[in-house]
Amino acid sequence: MALMSIVWMTGVLAAQILGGSAVLSLLGVPHRIAVLVVTGAILIASQVGLKGLSAIFSTCLVSANIIIFYALVQARGLPVYLHSIPRFGHDVAQLPMIDSLTITFSILFVVVTGADYQQFVIAARRPLDAVVGSVIAGVALIATGFLPAAAVIAWAGAGYLSRLRDKAGVIPYIVASAVSHAGSAVSILALLAMLAAALGSGGAISRAIAAGLASVFAGPGTILGRASGLIWGRTRQIVFSFLGLTLALIVAMRGQAIVQAIVGLNIVYISSVGLLLFVQMSSRRPTLRVALATMIGGFVSSTIVYVCGIFRILTDHVDAISLATGLLFAAIPLLIAQIKPSPNTELQKTGAGTGR
Numbered sequence: 001m002a003l004m005s006i007v008w009m010t011g012v013l014a015a016q017i018l019g020g021s022a023v024l025s026l027l028g029v030p031h032r033i034a035v036l037v038v039t040g041a042i043l044i045a046s047q048v049g050l051k052g053l054s055a056i057f058s059t060c061l062v063s064a065n066i067i068i069f070y071a072l073v074q075a076r077g078l079p080v081y082l083h084s085i086p087r088f089g090h091d092v093a094q095l096p097m098i099d100s101l102t103i104t105f106s107i108l109f110v111v112v113t114g115a116d117y118q119q120f121v122i123a124a125r126r127p128l129d130a131v132v133g134s135v136i137a138g139v140a141l142i143a144t145g146f147l148p149a150a151a152v153i154a155w156a157g158a159g160y161l162s163r164l165r166d167k168a169g170v171i172p173y174i175v176a177s178a179v180s181h182a183g184s185a186v187s188i189l190a191l192l193a194m195l196a197a198a199l200g201s202g203g204a205i206s207r208a209i210a211a212g213l214a215s216v217f218a219g220p221g222t223i224l225g226r227a228s229g230l231i232w233g234r235t236r237q238i239v240f241s242f243l244g245l246t247l248a249l250i251v252a253m254r255g256q257a258i259v260q261a262i263v264g265l266n267i268v269y270i271s272s273v274g275l276l277l278f279v280q281m282s283s284r285r286p287t288l289r290v291a292l293a294t295m296i297g298g299f300v301s302s303t304i305v306y307v308c309g310i311f312r313i314l315t316d317h318v319d320a321i322s323l324a325t326g327l328l329f330a331a332i333p334l335l336i337a338q339i340k341p342s343p344n345t346e347l348q349k350t351g352a353g354t355g356r
Contacts, residue, residue: 002212006244008110009209011265015250015258016042016202022169023195025175027188031166038198039249044205045212046241057200060193064175067190068147069116071178077154101255103259106266109274134327167318168258191212210237254310260319264306267319271302271326275334286337293333304328 024034042341046195072081080087091102120137123132148171155161155174164173171193176187214236244285251261279286286294302322 001273002215004041004269004299006209006212006216006247007268007272008213008242008266008267008298009205010247010251011262013042013202014251014261014265015211015245016198016205017248017252018168018258020195020202021252022166023172023191023198025166026169026172034250035252036328038195038202039245041199042118042206043238043241044203045199046206047238048203057197057204060197062202063193064197064252065147067142067178068151068171068174070148071174071289072151072154073155073180075151075158075223077150079149080154080157081146085142088146096317098317098320100332101260102267102317102323103263106263106270106319106323109133109270110266112281113277114145127190128265138251190266204292205240206244207237210240214245215242247297263319264322267322268299268302268306271298271323271330274298275327275330279334285336289338290333294330297332298330301329 017035020038020041021031021034024037029037072078086221120133121130124133130148136294151174152161152170160177161170161173172191175194177192179186217240251265254261274288275293275298276294302325304324305314305318305322308314309322314321
């Protein structure tokens with residue numbers, strides 16, 4: 001389970017690398033060098049205490065949202081923002097239904113099951129605190145979530161983005177341009193705040209991936225456990241963070257859009273553990289062997305489709321095909337286990353036939 005969780009976290013970490021590299025590219029750093037620099041900076045950030053990271057991340061994120069709102073006002077885009085929710089629903093309806101359903105399901109599943117969201121509920125002192133806190137967080141997320149898209153639409157409509165070549169850097173470009181009248185130093189400071197937000201988030205995710213890898217390597221009786229036992233203390237955390245960042249760097253170097261990078265790996269994660277989650281919620285409990293076969297079947301088949309998408313062997317509805325294929329192969333061990341009688345059932349039948 002820890003290994004499968006690392007899969008979807010890799011997609012989110014790749015998104016932070018892409019966002020941070022877009023900021024550096026806007027500052028004049030070549031793209032490939034920017035990606036490597038941001039990856040190294042996240043590795044350093046992952047070794048800093050979470051308390052310090054969260055304070056920096058929150059401050060920079062709030063600052064970026066304030067500047068984006070200011071940019072929205074500059075372009076007279078408040079009507080766009082106020083109508084963003086119905087417009088979003090209309091635009092989503094323009095996508096092929098299979099793609100919109102796949103994206104929605106993949107994001108909602110990870111939001112509900114992801115431990116990085118549940119930690120806030122667990123930390124609440126009372127159930128009321130958890131409910132109120134979740135509602136406030138949801139409202140804040142909806143309020144700020146539509147700001148970047150509304151700003152892009154407003155600036156594009158006003159013709160302010162005609163000189164922009166790299167579409168991935170559109171938000172950093174808007175942030176820097178919105179405060180450019182105050183001087184180039186202020187623009188650079190705003191971009192550094194966005195970079196710090198990406199590094200803070202990336203560092204926290206990198207720590208989570210390192211913890212997941214540590215749990216995978218934790219078994220002292222296994223070859224992996226004995227191998228990881230040779231790496232001690234802080235060094236082991238750095239090594240595991242480096243491994244996680246290497247995976248995220250490979251995903252980021254594909255040049256894929258941020259949402260696509262996240263959704264594609266979310267699908268692999270869901271294909272691996274989704275059916276087991278629903279089975280566990282029912283009264284049935286699969287054996288360890290069946291559970292492992294389910295996870296392996298879903299992971300391998302979904303990953304194969306994901307790789308086919310990378311190499312353009314498949315081009316249309318790749319995520320939907322990956323999800324359907326993964327769930328199908330994950331279901332096979334569960335179906336076989338239902339058809340095949342267990343040894344206990346056979347023993348009971350034999351005993352009943354002899355009068356025992």
